[in-house]
Structure formats: C-alpha cells, structure tokens
Amino acid sequence: MIRLEGLCKLENKFFEKPATYVGEVNINVTDLESSLSFYEQVIGFSVLEKTGDKAVLTADGKTPLLTLMQPKDVVPKEGRTTGLFHFAILLPSRADLSSFIKHVARAGARLGASDHLVSEALYLNDPDGNGIEVYHDRPSNEWSWSDGQVAMSTEPLDADSLVAESDKAWNGLPNGTVMGHIHLHVANLKSTKSFYIDGLGFQVVTNYPGALFTSTADYHHHIGLNIWNGENVPAPSENSVGLNWYSLVFPDEQSRGEKVKNLENQGVTVRKEHDAYIVKDPSENEIHMQLAR
Template sequence: MERSLAFYEKVIGFKVYEKTDKSAQLTADGETVLLSIEQPSDVIPKKGRTTGLYHFALLLPHRTDLAKILKHFLQTGYPLQGASDHLVSEALYLADPDGNGIEIYTDRSASKWEWNESQVVMATEALDAENLLAEGIEGTWNGLPEGTVMGHIHLHVAELDKTEEFYTKGLGFDVVSRYGPQALFISTGKYHHHIGLNTWNGVGAPTPPANSVGLESYALVLPDEASLKDTVASLKEIGASIAEENGVL
C-alpha cells in the first residue's frame, strides 16, 4: 500500500482524501474521489491474458497541464509506455507499480473532431512531444490540477457481441468507433469514448482470480433518478442481474 500510495501521490500527483492501513481514496481537487486503491488479503500479481483493466484515463483540463506532467515524468525519470496523438486527444501512457495501466490525456476541442456519421475518427499517431513541452515551458508541475476527471476506462473483455449488448441496450451507451472485430468504443453525448472494450487478451479470456491485482469495480454516475429507473428497466429487459445496496446498483 505504501509503495502504491507514494506512486499515486508523487508520480501522478493525487491528493489523499481518506486513508486507512489497507486503502486510500484519492482526489485531484480535495473534494471528489477519482480513484480508490485497496490492498486485499493474499493479493497475487496481475496475470496476463485475462479480462479486466487495460487502463483508466485521467483527463486534464488544459494542454498546458499535459505539458507540465510530461516534463515532470522526464525530470523524475519515471518510464512511460507510450505517447500518442489520437486526433481527438493527446495522451501519455504508463503503469503503476503493480502493472495497472494509466492514460493521462487532454482533449482537443470537440469542434475539431471529425465524424463519419455516427463514428468518430480516431487514430494512434506519434505525439509531438517537443511541441507539447514548449507549451508548458514556463509552468511548474504541482500535482493533478483541479478540474481533472476520470475521462474514460478501457477494459479487456472475453467477447464483444454480448458486451456490446450490455452496454448499449442495457446501459444506453452509443458505439462511436469500431476497430475491426477486436475493439469498440462507446460513449454518451457524442464524446469520443467513455469506455473502450477489446478482446486483445484473446476471445474467451478468463476472469482473473478474485485476489489478483487489477480493477475491482468502477462507478457510472447518472444525471437523475429518472435516468436510473430507465437504466434499471433496460437492464432487466436484457436479463442482466441487478443488485441494490443503499441506493447504488
């Protein structure tokens, strides 16, 4: 836990919202919890070729913020796994000490995104790091800025057809991009994606052990009670199992 907490505070720039011996809740603005980390009993290392987290993605409010954190990574020597221009966004990729994938990115203006009818145009091109760093040359990194949000998550899944049905017919997401038969990207409100789903770990990939390093859960925040009721009805229509605890499904 101490190793992970040091990483998320000193490398990523989170603030601790609440902490116990085995868990911590992390925030960028001191009020909204964006990430919770826990140390379960008898935890085992992350296994390859399973379903679960590919990466979670922190969306920074301004391009200068991305420039500052890139400069911070270079100065501290923390290894990056990638740096990409996705046309809709610019992104940095790394992993925490347990191997959980992290993306840190900033969006280009939505007015510059290109759409082919219902499909947004995205790509994976080399990031112009020099141009980015020049934008933040005057700034100093002071951790994650206020306004940082959880921009999206990207998951390894066992197969796409049933997964697509669950997220679109059950939860009401729209498919906004497909990468052949192996990946799709979904969102609401014509965002470029709130969730990425892929079978890159293999069709039929098994679920990791319950005590494995990785993602335990994530939360979708709906705008109002009516939206929640509609979502419950849609999930029941497709036969999804629903459990409720203290108003949370």
C-alpha cells in the same frame, strides 16, 4: 481568461448532466504504501481518506477519483484475462499535460505517447502493472464526425510541441481533472455490445480492430472495450491486482432506472446497495451505477 474559462465550461458537458460518464475507479494493489507514494509523487493525486488497507485519492480535495485497495491475500496481476486495460485521467488543458510530461520524465517513468486526433495521451503503468493514461482533449469542435462515428487514430505524439506548450511547474493534478474514461479487456464483443449499448444506453462512436469505443453526449469515448487479450478469456481472481469496480454516473433517477430495467430484461442480475445499483458486465467487470450529485 474569460474566453478560456468559457471553453473549459463548454467541454465539461461530457462530464455533467445529461451525460453518463465514469466517475471513480477502484483497483487492487500489492503494497498500499508503495502504490500511494507513486500515485502521489508521480501522478499527482492527494489523499482524501486512508485506512490500513485502503486509500481514496482525489484531485480537487473532495471528489474521489481513484481508490487503492490492498487485499490480505492479494496476488500479482494475472495475464490474459478480462479486466482493466487502463483508466484515463483527463487534464483540463494542453498546458497541464505539458507540465506533466516534463515532471514524469524527471521522475524517470517509462512512458508511451500517442496522438489520437481527438486527444493527446501519455501512457504508463503503476508499480503493479495497472495501466494509466493521462491526456488532454482537443476542442470538440475540432473532432471529425461521419455517420455517428468520430475519427480516432494512434499517431506519433509531437512531444517537442507538447514540451514547449508551457513552462508552468507541475504541482500535482489540477482542479478540473476528471476520470475521462476507462478501457477494459472483455471476453466477447457481441455480448459486451448488447450490455453496454442496449442495456446501459451508450453509443458506439468508433469501431477499431478488436475493439469498440462507446460514449454518451457525443464524447469521443467514455468506455473502451477490447478483446486484445483473446476471445473468451476468463475473468481474473477477485484478489488479483487490477480492477475491483468502476462507477458510472447517471444524470437522474429516471435515466438510471430505465437502464436497470433494460439490464434486468436481458437477464442481468442487478442488486441495490446503499445509493448505488451494482451490476457486472458479461466479462465480470463490476459497475456501480450512481447518481450525479
């Protein structure tokens, strides 16, 4: 047990200082109650806070990971736009993913599955078509790096092995679950790269056809960026199902301040709101730049 806890603590380096990582994702849905039922019963979140048109969801009872919003004039998910491809929920262990795959199979959810070499992942959509990945990471000392690039692929998942990994019952998202990464549709990779790399300080760790995968602290990726919906596609309507905003958690004020200056030097508008700086990338994806607590 001590050895396993040590490994878990070691791998948390990708989601604590000095890394910069995704903290929370905020999305629009068409029917809050229906979506809430899905996210509680199928995904395994619990409710941290709820009002008439908003529900804040958590895995540990204190940390917001996902917020659902139901605008009064919400419209269904729009096709061929920028915005959310999927958000990715990172489970602490392979045993947790084993419990989850059996749980969602019993729930009748339609699943996709892939082995990405660095991780094993399951894919599904919420009732509105918002994309979700649920995954676990292989130990980082098993990842293969060359010239600053990490080897990732999309291979068939060994589902039989995953199912056999654990006989533990699924009791909802376990403590230690984090928002592992976000993957976005963007309009142009050149301007996107300038924003995220030169502006926000991420590194490109994998080049993929029509996509970039970026991270800090040598993670396999905190942010995926693709043009698979087409180049120069428009942003969705503000009231469309999909992404409202996501947060990036910076280790300290100095680091965040440097990135704000970088963006302003690029001509990007950055505004201060409460304890966060708000900015939009070149494809109108909104980011809340927050500090680690």
